[in-house]
Amino acid sequence: MASNKIILKTEGLTKHYGGVHALEDANFELRDGEHIAVVGDNGAGKSTFVRQITGVEQRTRGKVWFDGEEVNFNGPIEAREAGIETVFQNLALADDLDVPSNLFLGREKILVNLGPFSILDRRGMLEATEAGLKRTAVKIPNLSSTIRHMSGGQRQCVAIARSATFASKLIIMDEPTAALGVQETAQVENIIRSLKAQGVPLILVSHNLRQVFDLVDRIVVFRRGRIAANLNASEVDGNDVVAYITGVKGAEDESMAVA
Amino acid sequence: MAEATTKTSIATQMPPKAQKRHRPAELNALVGLVGIALVFEILGWIFQGQSFLVNTQRLSIMVLQVSVIGIIAVGVTQVIITGGIDLSSGSVVGATAMIAMSFAQVSTYPRAVFIEQGWVDLPVIVPIIVGLACGLLAGLINGLLIAYTKIPPFIATLGMMVTARGIAKWYTKGQPVSFPTEDFAAIGQGMMPVVIFLVIAVLFYLILKYTVYGKHTYAIGSNQDAARMSGINVERHLVLVYSIAGVLAGLAGMVVAARGLTAQSGMGLMYELDAIAMAVIGGVSLSGGRGSIIGTAIGMLIFGVIISGFTFLRLDAYYQEMIKGAIIVTAVVVDVWRQKRRALEA
Numbered sequence: 001m002a003s004n005k006i007i008l009k010t011e012g013l014t015k016h017y018g019g020v021h022a023l024e025d026a027n028f029e030l031r032d033g034e035h036i037a038v039v040g041d042n043g044a045g046k047s048t049f050v051r052q053i054t055g056v057e058q059r060t061r062g063k064v065w066f067d068g069e070e071v072n073f074n075g076p077i078e079a080r081e082a083g084i085e086t087v088f089q090n091l092a093l094a095d096d097l098d099v100p101s102n103l104f105l106g107r108e109k110i111l112v113n114l115g116p117f118s119i120l121d122r123r124g125m126l127e128a129t130e131a132g133l134k135r136t137a138v139k140i141p142n143l144s145s146t147i148r149h150m151s152g153g154q155r156q157c158v159a160i161a162r163s164a165t166f167a168s169k170l171i172i173m174d175e176p177t178a179a180l181g182v183q184e185t186a187q188v189e190n191i192i193r194s195l196k197a198q199g200v201p202l203i204l205v206s207h208n209l210r211q212v213f214d215l216v217d218r219i220v221v222f223r224r225g226r227i228a229a230n231l232n233a234s235e236v237d238g239n240d241v242v243a244y245i246t247g248v249k250g251a252e253d254e255s256m257a258v259a
Numbered sequence: 260m261a262e263a264t265t266k267t268s269i270a271t272q273m274p275p276k277a278q279k280r281h282r283p284a285e286l287n288a289l290v291g292l293v294g295i296a297l298v299f300e301i302l303g304w305i306f307q308g309q310s311f312l313v314n315t316q317r318l319s320i321m322v323l324q325v326s327v328i329g330i331i332a333v334g335v336t337q338v339i340i341t342g343g344i345d346l347s348s349g350s351v352v353g354a355t356a357m358i359a360m361s362f363a364q365v366s367t368y369p370r371a372v373f374i375e376q377g378w379v380d381l382p383v384i385v386p387i388i389v390g391l392a393c394g395l396l397a398g399l400i401n402g403l404l405i406a407y408t409k410i411p412p413f414i415a416t417l418g419m420m421v422t423a424r425g426i427a428k429w430y431t432k433g434q435p436v437s438f439p440t441e442d443f444a445a446i447g448q449g450m451m452p453v454v455i456f457l458v459i460a461v462l463f464y465l466i467l468k469y470t471v472y473g474k475h476t477y478a479i480g481s482n483q484d485a486a487r488m489s490g491i492n493v494e495r496h497l498v499l500v501y502s503i504a505g506v507l508a509g510l511a512g513m514v515v516a517a518r519g520l521t522a523q524s525g526m527g528l529m530y531e532l533d534a535i536a537m538a539v540i541g542g543v544s545l546s547g548g549r550g551s552i553i554g555t556a557i558g559m560l561i562f563g564v565i566i567s568g569f570t571f572l573r574l575d576a577y578y579q580e581m582i583k584g585a586i587i588v589t590a591v592v593v594d595v596w597r598q599k600r601r602a603l604e605a
Contacts, residue, residue, distance in 0.1 A: 088488070092485040093482065094482045094485050094548070095548065097477060097481060106486070117470045122469070
């Protein structure tokens with residue numbers, strides 16, 4: 001299913017916060033249709049890695065290629081325009097708006113263009129929202145109720161549906177189920193499976209190894225700001241991954257590199 | 260709603276209680292309006308032996324009294340929806356009244372401000388453009404300060420409040436500006452202020468509801484970071500919102516001056532607070548993201564009914580202010596309660 005086309009590639013991606021080397025020399029590749037999990041302990045550099053790709057922060061050095069071109073996003077909006085949708089850990093939703101308004105926030109469908117006073121295509125947005133939610137198998141009882149009135153799981157589903165509705169090229173999810181209950185987590189995982197079926201590539205940052213093995217093709221382990229391992233999910237088990245996360249495995253390479 | 264809930268397989272729906280909370284704040288305000296009006300109606304029959312509501316003249320005066328502040332409140336509502344506040348509108352009314360009026364004087368009045376320059380008997384469009392430009396400038400400065408220096412809206416507009424009042428006094432060294440042309444005076448005569456209010460209110464009701472501007476206004480007040488991450492140019496939008504509020508304050512200034520046939524530097528004193536109170540009473544949340552022009556219009560009518568009712572019952576004007584103050588505090592308390600309940604929910 002995964003074609004050979006490389007969607008995202010980083011080379012020597014590095015981020016220092018002053019003296020803190022949060023990310024060091026990350027070489028990463030993602031192919032079309034591939035789902036990759038990024039795992040690692042707290043502070044291992046997972047979120048830092050995501051923030052460099054999506055332009056939320058500016059990298060210290062290194063190169064990023066996206067969809068065949070070298071890119072240098074000045075902000076998350078540029079990344080989004082290029083086709084990278086991110087579901088952030090802290091949900092970027094407007095609580096007082098309804099579902100279609102949130103899905104289309106900042107890229108509203110327009111009936112008549114009058115600059116800032118352009119008239120909204122409310123029906124078009126509602127229909128596109130219904131279609132988008134159907135495609136991602138998200139169930140929300142009442143689209144016109146505000147996000148404030150929804151449960152954590154429904155909110156997360158809206159956030160993910162927003163990404164899924166627009167992203168044609170790549171979706172990044174940073175701990176999408178961290179704050180969810182069992183059933184809500186199952187719903188989010190179903191959305192991820194449906195994205196897989198549609199061939200939309202995904203980077204999943206997660207702490208949940210059960211989830212990771214269930215969902216992805218490859219597992220990239222971060223440790224102390226470096227990529228410690230790049231594993232094929234079908235060839236390893238949880239113990240291997242934990243060994244890389246904790247540094248039991250892969251440590252010898254580190255010491256060799258130092259020596 | 261109940262069927263929709265059972266249809267979904269995943270049991271993550273809101274508890275049934277949550278349904279009750281959907282009652283919009285506008286409805287509460289409407290109930291309040293009807294209640295207050297009925298109280299005055301009953302008191303009217305008891306103490307005055309006549310109806311309070313069935314009196315066309317009383318009702319039209321009532322609406323007329325509050326419609327000028329209503330024009331300001333339409334702008335203030337939008338500012339509050341973004342999570343901001345505008346304390347400068349009353350002073351902008353004063354400054355605009357003075358400056359616009361000085362370009363609207365007749366040539367037969369020898370002490371006209373610009374008589375030496377020959378700027379008298381000008382077509383009415385000149386003072387109108389000058390007046391709107393004054394309001395725009397004040398709003399633009401407010402917006403730029405708030406959006407780009409990140410100082411709190413309270414401080415930025417407080418500064419404008421003091422400065423604009425200063426300009427109003429300095430402009431003619433405290434002298435009133437009188438004798439406008441007939442065309443300019445017409446802006447404030449008869450029911451014109453009400454007509455202007457209605458046009459403005461309907462226009463911005465539609466804009467808030469059906470345009471990108473409205474959607475972004477609510478989004479910024481609801482979650483500014485989310486709005487920014489979604490690609491909304493938050494700074495530019497805030498400048499626009501405060502500019503509109505300024506223009507509407509300028510418009511109100513001209514209506515007040517035209518209505519009184521004179522402009523005085525003290526005009527519009529405390530209008531900003533009345534306008535904010537109208538919005539808050541009408542359910543516009545001071546924390547941003549919620550509210551509507553309809554709510555503000557209802558809040559305006561509540562004000563009108565109270566003022567008119569007190570006059571009707573021949574109660575002292577001092578009581579009006581005391582009651583007004585109590586109502587404002589009550590409205591804010593209700594708003595805070597609602598927020599607390601929402602916070603608990605989330």
